[in-house]
Amino acid sequence: MTDWFAGDVAARYDKSTAGMPVEPVVDFLFPFAAGGALELAIGTGRIAVPLAARGVRVAGIDFSPDMVAELRKKTDEIPVEVGDMGTTQVDGAFSVVYVVFNSINNVTTQDGQVATFANAAAHLSPGGCFVVEVGVPVTQQLEVFDLTDTHVGVDEYDADTQRLVSHHFSLVDGEWRRLSMPFRAVWPAELDLMARLAGLELRERWADWDRSPFTAESRKHVSVWEKPT
Numbered sequence: 001m002t003d004w005f006a007g008d009v010a011a012r013y014d015k016s017t018a019g020m021p022v023e024p025v026v027d028f029l030f031p032f033a034a035g036g037a038l039e040l041a042i043g044t045g046r047i048a049v050p051l052a053a054r055g056v057r058v059a060g061i062d063f064s065p066d067m068v069a070e071l072r073k074k075t076d077e078i079p080v081e082v083g084d085m086g087t088t089q090v091d092g093a094f095s096v097v098y099v100v101f102n103s104i105n106n107v108t109t110q111d112g113q114v115a116t117f118a119n120a121a122a123h124l125s126p127g128g129c130f131v132v133e134v135g136v137p138v139t140q141q142l143e144v145f146d147l148t149d150t151h152v153g154v155d156e157y158d159a160d161t162q163r164l165v166s167h168h169f170s171l172v173d174g175e176w177r178r179l180s181m182p183f184r185a186v187w188p189a190e191l192d193l194m195a196r197l198a199g200l201e202l203r204e205r206w207a208d209w210d211r212s213p214f215t216a217e218s219r220k221h222v223s224v225w226e227k228p229t
């Protein structure tokens with residue numbers, strides 16, 4: 001498995017995501033987190049650090065040691081296991097396990113995504129919830145998803161295999177750099193089946209963290225599956 005977030009990507013991650021929403025995500029997760037929160041693909045702690053600042057016991061799993069090193073510059077209070085989110089275990093049980101910002105797509109096989117749901121369920125206490133934020137797959141073969149003076153993002157999608165490659169062209173220190181990262185796109189219905197295989201039940205599905213309705217036009221969703229008591 002390749003660590004796509006090593007080196008420069010980790011070093012520049014917080015700067016490159018500075019415009020991403022944080023408070024709406026933390027506001028949504030907080031009511032679920034009374035019994036602790038586990039973030040899969042915790043990264044640099046963009047969401048975990050402000051959630052922990054609200055008094056929540058937060059732990060994490062991430063594949064990239066360099067991303068975790070960036071988190072460690074912010075806090076020693078959040079325990080993190082370095083490894084694959086489909087197989088890595090942490091101590092304890094949690095009332096919420098979550099994976100945001102399309103990070104479930106970083107798992108590039110169906111088996112791996114199924115294992116991720118099973119691993120999330122294994123870390124949930126009864127009545128606990130698994131929260132996933134992920135895009136609805138694009139249907140075009142090529143789609144420009146960002147176009148600014150310093151960044152051009154193009155998604156390349158193969159409907160046969162659900163393989164998605166996000167090509168990022170970034171202007172860094174006056175030089176254009178390219179990073180092409182592989183993903184596995186996945187539809188809500190397939191995620192629901194993965195959840196059922198893991199013994200979880202769909203509880204809520206929204207178009208965004210503000211609980212706007214999920215419709216046929218929605219480009220992403222925030223879904224909540226519950227572990228029965």
Ligand SMILES: C[S@@+](CC[C@H](N)C(=O)[O-])C[C@H]1O[C@@H](n2cnc3c(N)ncnc32)[C@H](O)[C@@H]1O
Nearest residue numbers: 005041042043046062063064067084085101106
């Ligand atoms: C887009 S970043 C998201 C980080 C953080 N959750 C956030 O919202 O800023 C994706 C993260 O997924 C991690 N990752 C990718 N594949 C993974 C895997 N199989 N298991 C665990 N973490 C993984 C990367 O190392 C990276 O930190």
